[in-house]
Amino acid sequence: MTYTDAVKSGFRLINSKWQLVVIQVGMMIANFIGFLVIVGIPLGIAFIVFGLDLTGLAQARDIMELLRHPSELLSKYMGLALLVLVSFLLYILAITTAGLFVFAGAIGTIGRSVYDPARKFSMKLFFDEARKIFFPLMWFSLLMGLVFIVIAFFLGLLGGGVAAIVQGARSQDSTLALFLGIFFSLLLALLAISVILGAIAVTVYGVAILFFKA
Structure with missing residues (x-):
C-alpha cells in the first residue's frame, strides 16, 4: 500500500463515521451553553449581590486612560474580577474535560473501525472507548503540554540570546547587525x-499508541 492509498483509506474511514462530526458539533453547542451557565449566570448574580455599578465605566470618555491604571479598576470591582476569574477557570476545566472525553471516544471509535471496517457506529461503543482511553489520554496530554512549554521556553531563550548578539553587533556595524538579524x-x-x-508527529503517534496499547 502506498502513502496515497493509505491517505485515501483514512479519509474513507473517517467519512464513514460522520456521527463523530455530529458529536463534535453537539459539544461546541454544549460549550457555548456552559459558558452562559458557568460564567454568565455568576456574572449576573454578581451585579445583584455586590451591587456593582458600571455607570462610571460606561461614561468614561477616555478608555485608554482608564486602562493605564488597572489597579484602581481592580480595587473598585475586585468582587466581580474574582468571581469572573473563578467561573472562567471552572469553565476551562469543564470544556477541557469534555473535549478530552469526546476525543478519547473518537480515537477509540476510529481505532475499532481500523480493526473491523464493517463495524457500525454506536453510542455504546463511543462511550466505552471514551471511558477506557480518557485517563491515559489525559496524562499524555499533560505530558505533551509540558513538552510544548519546554519548547517555548527554549525558543524564548534562543530568541533572547539572538537579540543580545544582534544588539551587540549593532553597536559595531549596522550592516553586520542587519545580516545577523536576518540570518538568526x-x-x-x-x-x-x-x-x-x-x-506534533510524536503527539499523533502517541495518540495512536494509546488505543492500540489500551
Missing part, C-alpha cells in the same frame, strides 16, 4: 518549525 531569524524560524512539527 531564519534559523530560529526553521528550528521552531522543525521542533514543533516533530512534537
Whole structure:
C-alpha cells in the first residue's frame, strides 16, 4: 500500500463515521451553553449581590486612560474580577474535560473501525472507548503540554540570546547587525518549525499508541 492509498483509506474511514462530526458539533453547542451557565449566570448574580455599578465605566470618555491604571479598576470591582476569574477557570476545566472525553471516544471509535471496517457506529461503543482511553489520554496530554512549554521556553531563550548578539553587533556595524538579524531569524524560524512539527508527529503517534496499547 502506498502513502496515497493509505491517505485515501483514512479519509474513507473517517467519512464513514460522520456521527463523530455530529458529536463534535453537539459539544461546541454544549460549550457555548456552559459558558452562559458557568460564567454568565455568576456574572449576573454578581451585579445583584455586590451591587456593582458600571455607570462610571460606561461614561468614561477616555478608555485608554482608564486602562493605564488597572489597579484602581481592580480595587473598585475586585468582587466581580474574582468571581469572573473563578467561573472562567471552572469553565476551562469543564470544556477541557469534555473535549478530552469526546476525543478519547473518537480515537477509540476510529481505532475499532481500523480493526473491523464493517463495524457500525454506536453510542455504546463511543462511550466505552471514551471511558477506557480518557485517563491515559489525559496524562499524555499533560505530558505533551509540558513538552510544548519546554519548547517555548527554549525558543524564548534562543530568541533572547539572538537579540543580545544582534544588539551587540549593532553597536559595531549596522550592516553586520542587519545580516545577523536576518540570518538568526531564519534559523530560529526553521528550528521552531522543525521542533514543533516533530512534537506534533510524536503527539499523533502517541495518540495512536494509546488505543492500540489500551
